[in-house]
Amino acid sequence: MLTFFRNFFKSKIGLAITLAFLGLIGFAFASMDVSNTGAFGGVAGGDSVAVVGDRKIGTAEFQQAVNDALAEARRENPDVTMEQLLANGGIDRILDDLIDRYTLIAWGEENGFRAGDNLVNYLIRDLPGVRGPEGEFDQEAYAALLQQAQLTDAEVRSQIRTSLFEQQSVGATVAAAKLPEKLALAYARTFKERRSGAIATIPARLFVPAEAPSDEVLEEFYNEEQSRFVRPERRVLRYATFGSEALGDSIIPTDEEIAAYYEDNSEQFAASETRTFTQLIVATRQGAEAIAARVNAGETIAQAASSAGFATTQIEGATREELREQVAGSGNVVEAYFGAAQGSLTSPARSSLGWHIARVDGVTQIPARNLAQARDEIAEILGQQKRERGIAELAVSTEDRLVDGASLQSIAEEFGLDLKTTAPITARGEVYGTPERVDPVLAPALTLAFQIGEGQPEIGALPDGETFILYEVADIAPSAAAPLSEIRDEVTAEWRRVRGNELAEAAAARIVKRVEEGRSLAQAVAAEEAAIPAPDQVEYTREQLARLQGRNVPTPVALLFGMAEGTTKKLDGTNDQGWYVVDLESISFDELEENDPLIDVAKTQVAQNWSGEYAAQLRRAMRESIGVERNPDAIAAVRRQLLGETN
Numbered sequence: 001m002l003t004f005f006r007n008f009f010k011s012k013i014g015l016a017i018t019l020a021f022l023g024l025i026g027f028a029f030a031s032m033d034v035s036n037t038g039a040f041g042g043v044a045g046g047d048s049v050a051v052v053g054d055r056k057i058g059t060a061e062f063q064q065a066v067n068d069a070l071a072e073a074r075r076e077n078p079d080v081t082m083e084q085l086l087a088n089g090g091i092d093r094i095l096d097d098l099i100d101r102y103t104l105i106a107w108g109e110e111n112g113f114r115a116g117d118n119l120v121n122y123l124i125r126d127l128p129g130v131r132g133p134e135g136e137f138d139q140e141a142y143a144a145l146l147q148q149a150q151l152t153d154a155e156v157r158s159q160i161r162t163s164l165f166e167q168q169s170v171g172a173t174v175a176a177a178k179l180p181e182k183l184a185l186a187y188a189r190t191f192k193e194r195r196s197g198a199i200a201t202i203p204a205r206l207f208v209p210a211e212a213p214s215d216e217v218l219e220e221f222y223n224e225e226q227s228r229f230v231r232p233e234r235r236v237l238r239y240a241t242f243g244s245e246a247l248g249d250s251i252i253p254t255d256e257e258i259a260a261y262y263e264d265n266s267e268q269f270a271a272s273e274t275r276t277f278t279q280l281i282v283a284t285r286q287g288a289e290a291i292a293a294r295v296n297a298g299e300t301i302a303q304a305a306s307s308a309g310f311a312t313t314q315i316e317g318a319t320r321e322e323l324r325e326q327v328a329g330s331g332n333v334v335e336a337y338f339g340a341a342q343g344s345l346t347s348p349a350r351s352s353l354g355w356h357i358a359r360v361d362g363v364t365q366i367p368a369r370n371l372a373q374a375r376d377e378i379a380e381i382l383g384q385q386k387r388e389r390g391i392a393e394l395a396v397s398t399e400d401r402l403v404d405g406a407s408l409q410s411i412a413e414e415f416g417l418d419l420k421t422t423a424p425i426t427a428r429g430e431v432y433g434t435p436e437r438v439d440p441v442l443a444p445a446l447t448l449a450f451q452i453g454e455g456q457p458e459i460g461a462l463p464d465g466e467t468f469i470l471y472e473v474a475d476i477a478p479s480a481a482a483p484l485s486e487i488r489d490e491v492t493a494e495w496r497r498v499r500g501n502e503l504a505e506a507a508a509a510r511i512v513k514r515v516e517e518g519r520s521l522a523q524a525v526a527a528e529e530a531a532i533p534a535p536d537q538v539e540y541t542r543e544q545l546a547r548l549q550g551r552n553v554p555t556p557v558a559l560l561f562g563m564a565e566g567t568t569k570k571l572d573g574t575n576d577q578g579w580y581v582v583d584l585e586s587i588s589f590d591e592l593e594e595n596d597p598l599i600d601v602a603k604t605q606v607a608q609n610w611s612g613e614y615a616a617q618l619r620r621a622m623r624e625s626i627g628v629e630r631n632p633d634a635i636a637a638v639r640r641q642l643l644g645e646t647n
Contacts, residue, residue: 049095049634052102053626059638062095066642069094078427078450079232081479082642091639099628100619101162107622108165115164120157169622170615185592188602191543192590197583198521199556200511200535204578207503207530208496219484221495226481228494233479234424234432237449238408239471240417241441241462247390253382261378262371269369275323276362277315277337277346280305281354288348288355295345301359317364327351388466395468399459408457408472417470424477445471501576507532508570508579515568521583535583541590543598556580 048056066085073080108115124130125137129145146153213221222229244251253261262269278301282288287308294304305312315323320334327333330351337356340346342363348355398411412419422442424432427450429443438446445460449471452458457472484491507528514524521535542561545553559571563584571580592598 047634049631049638050099051627051629052099052623053106055102055106057095057098057102059634062098062635063638063642065098066091066094066638074427078446079479081230081233083479086639086642091635091642095630095635099623103619103622103626103628104162104165104169106626108169110626111169113165113168115161115168119164120160123160124156170618184599184602188596188598189589189592191546191598191602192541192592193561194539194541194588194590195560195584195586196537196539196588197560197585198535198537199560199583200521200525200532200581202504202508202511202532202579202581204497204501204504204573204576206500206532207507208500209503212492213495213499218488218491218495221498222484222491225494225498229481229487229491230479231477231482232426232428232432233450234426234477235450235473236424236475237422237442237445237471238419238474239422239439239442239445239469240408240412240415240419241467241469242415242417243467244387244391246394246415246417247387251383251386251390253379253386257382258375258378259371261382262374269374271368272319272366273338274317274319274364274366275315275338275360276317277358278302278312278361279315279356279358280310280312281356282308282310283354285348285350285355288357292345292348292357295359301345301357315358327353327356391466391468395459395461398468398470402457402459406457408470411457411470421474424475441467441469442471445469449473497576501573501578504579505570505572508581511581512568512570515581515583521568521581525581535581546601556582560584 048058049062050057066082069090070080070082070085073085124142127142127145130137130142146156280288280291280301282291291301291304291308291310294307295301299307302312315326318326320338323337324331324334330349332349333351333356336346336349337358337360340360342360344360346356346358346360348357350356401411402408409419411417420439422431422438423434425438425442426432427446429438429446430436431438441462442449444462445458448458448460452473454473454476457470460469460471461467462469507530511521511524511528514527515521519527525532525535538557538560540557540560545557545561555573556571559569559580559582563569563582565584565587568581568583571582573579
């Protein structure tokens with residue numbers, strides 16, 4: 001039965017998740033700036049974006065890496081666009097990752113590190129999803145995994161080898177990072193640092209202009225800040241669901257099928273017996289006979305077992321066949337258990353587990369059933385089997401027809417389905433411009449629905465495994481800035497907010513200047529015309545900040561610990577909400593006890609920081625040793641192609 005979308009598995013997401021489980025693939029490389037090493041003679045034309053040693057990174061490989069990065073980002077935020085991914089140096093960070101991977105292998109091979117085929121084979125065999133029913137590596141399962149992810153065996157092996165080189169070189173360097181005792185003491189003393197000062201908050205709302213901007217000012221603001229008004233991509237979907245009702249009467253078992261099932265499974269309807277036991281297994285026959293003797297003398301089997309240091313177990317309603325499976329096919333035990341009368345103790349019998357004795361707690365006789373008596377049960381079993389098989393076959397045949405060019409409309413009419421059309425929706429599953437969510441049945445289809453083009457019908461399974469969804473994209477509205485004429489009020493409100501924040505920044509600058517001229521922060525704030533709240537006096541230690549472990553540390557407090565004593569600085573708030581002015585008045589240090597736990601904390605934290613620095617330095621040294629050249633023209637061309645720009 002189809003349980004996932006076939007086309008969804010044409011992406012690399014499925015295999016990437018599987019490989020990430022092993023912790024060998026998908027490791028992150030620290031990004032860094034790399035300078036060109038000289039004239040760009042190593043890159044042939046525009047088909048390579050970089051050369052690492054004597055190995056080229058082709059434009060196609062680089063473009064694929066960017067697309068993979070976009071898919072990864074969209075798992076966290078489905079609305080992320082290519083423009084956002086590549087903004088602020090994103091394309092350079094992705095290329096740095098590729099360069100690091102090539103560098104690791106080249107440097108490792110040059111310096112005698114190994115990632116042999118036997119080890120790679122072992123790790124591949126240990127991947128989840130590549131084992132057959134008996135737990136052994138299954139070549140067909142592995143091939144299916146590769147096909148689903150559209151990866152080749154060579155690509156998987158390359159990724160694993162890269163990870164192994166990372167562990168042997170960078171990993172070993174990171175593990176060696178240790179902090180000398182004297183340095184640990186010096187660093188621990190910094191936790192006792194205490195800083196006192198004042199923080200003033202300058203809300204932007206106090207400076208928001210009351211007047212509306214002129215048309216010229218508003219248009220200029222809109223043109224400069226279009227990224228603020230980008231609408232997410234919206235799509236309209238047409239869809240319908242179908243289940244076993246599409247099979248009609250074909251899933252109803254016939255009299256002949258019911259009779260054949262009864263004949264083939266006659267043992268299932270023959271007279272049978274089930275028994276319930278209180279069981280005990282001991283290592284020796286003598287031990288079993290000793291416990292049996294105590295039971296025959298009047299103790300319960302539980303009492304006798306407890307006195308000997310054993311515990312009993314219960315077997316509820318077992319047939320001969322079920323009991324034989326539990327005792328690994330031991331006929332002696334089965335015959336002993338089913339040969340004793342109800343309420344009696346069985347004779348000791350041996351299996352591979354030891355010597356068994358049991359009390360027969362209950363015996364239930366189940367009479368035989370004829371065809372008429374078993375008919376309803378058989379009809380239900382066959383009906384479910386035919387339903388599952390029929391809907392699976394129908395789904396596969398429908399998918400094949402879609403691939404061959406059948407339209408969604410024609411299949412919907414054939415099945416008598418009611419095609420529904422959504423309002424414009426986003427990749428997050430929201431109806432655009434409203435708080436509403438899309439029909440829940442569309443949830444499994446959303447990821448692929450935002451990857452395919454218009455008029456490409458698809459089929460997918462819903463979570464129950466017995467209902468399927470047919471859908472296609474009817475319309476696509478690409479992500480773009482909304483026209484000014486449509487969002488004039490929104491742009492005006494945004495201009496007021498931004499302008500208010502700019503005026504708040506100017507006020508913060510004036511306050512800083514007054515403090516530098518000799519006034520207190522409170523006096524400098526009071527000199528403003530706007531009703532700015534009085535500053536807050538604050539006092540923190542680094543130990544207090546360390547307990548927060550970087551979480552919920554107010555940004556002005558973080559700035560307080562990055563300033564020189566007696567200085568005053570302004571700090572931008574978030575989302576154009578205002579500014580802060582931070583005044584550091586004094587720095588002092590508390591005493592550090594000889595065995596203060598902060599010493600161990602210092603060792604751990606600094607060692608972690610050193611590990612990252614060691615790794616970064618080693619990668620830089622590897623690049624210098626191997627030699628790295630970039631092709632700026634090819635990189636720019638790939639960027640333009642990814643953004644859909646003309647060259």
